[in-house]
Amino acid sequence: MPPEHWQGTLWLAADFAILHGAAGVTATHAHYAHQLMLSTGAPFTAELDGSVHTAQRLLVASLRPHAILTAPAPMLTIYAEPQRLPASALLAALDGMAPPGAHSPVSLDGLASALLAQPRQALPDPRLQRALEQVDALLSGKVSAAAVAEAAHLSLSQLERLFSAKLGLPVRQLVLWRRLRLAIRGILLGNTLTHAAHGAGFADAAHFSRTMRSLFGVRADRSLRQLTVKLID
Structure with missing residues (x-):
């Protein structure tokens, strides 16, 4: 079984984080953050809401049960606070980045800048x-x-x-x-x-x-x- 740990670089901001590197397998879990997983190499396999997906990109909205089953290639994973950044903002921030399967390096500086530039939601009250x-x-x-x-x-x-x-x-x-x-x-x-x-x-x-x-x-x-x-x- 692949190791249960993360390896690589974590870019940490006030309301988002970008993890670039090896992703270990996980048990089924659900967290408050939106999560976008991206592989530009081999597809990963994840379970989302009880269904298994083999993909190079998968968006997991806040509080949805999911698990990483296999991750043979380095991955890019974005986490975002849902009261500040909607799930759609994670996808929007990838516009202009290397598309999945291109095997070109992802610019973490560019992605971080794109996320910082996304409009923040105001709290409704x-x-x-x-x-x-x-x-x-x-x-x-x-x-x-x-x-x-x-x-x-x-x-x-x-x-x-x-x-x-x-x-x-x-x-x-x-x-x-x-x-x-x-x-x-x-x-x-x-x-x-x-x-x-x-x-x-x-x-x-x-x-x-x-x-x-x-x-x-x-x-x-x-x-x-x-x-x-x-x-x-």
């Missing part, structure tokens, strides 16, 4: 912005739903309805996703798994590892250490 800012301010410790609701000038029930209706996740799951993003960033920047987990508000490294496995289908200790990171302002 200013109360959401206040709520998310409060979530991020509290991530290193306990995130109190009451404190988030107070910052957004909402009741708890209103907060839950707003998150579910506009972001597609209940408050608790959105907090978990943002904790995971923060912990992954910490590890990629050189922190230990334990330090990164605690800094993102996880109870311990095991809790972070379980979350990584659930949302990305891979083990944190095997999947992140082989990556070279470039931060995009």
Whole structure:
């Protein structure tokens, strides 16, 4: 079985990431980010919503169950925050890039610039912005739903309805996703798994590892250490 880890370069921006290199197999999982997978070499095989696809390009929208079954060639994978970049923006950013099957190098600089140039979606309600800012301010410790609701000038029930209706996740799951993003960033920047987990508000490294496995289908200790990171302002 191919290894369960990623190898290559990860370009990390505030609301998207580009992974270029070898992709390991994954268990079935579903995460909040939109994901676009592209191979300019041999096709990869992935499962999406229970159906198997052998392709050189596959778009996986937010929260759709999927798994990588085989990935014989290096791949380009884009992840994007759905409240900022719609799935269509990932496809639009590839316009002008080397088409699948051309066997020509993908310009990561060009792709990063194209993604940065895509119009960002505004949050549909200013109360959401206040709520998310409060979530991020509290991530290193306990995130109190009451404190988030107070910052957004909402009741708890209103907060839950707003998150579910506009972001597609209940408050608790959105907090978990943002904790995971923060912990992954910490590890990629050189922190230990334990330090990164605690800094993102996880109870311990095991809790972070379980979350990584659930949302990305891979083990944190095997999947992140082989990556070279470039931060995009």
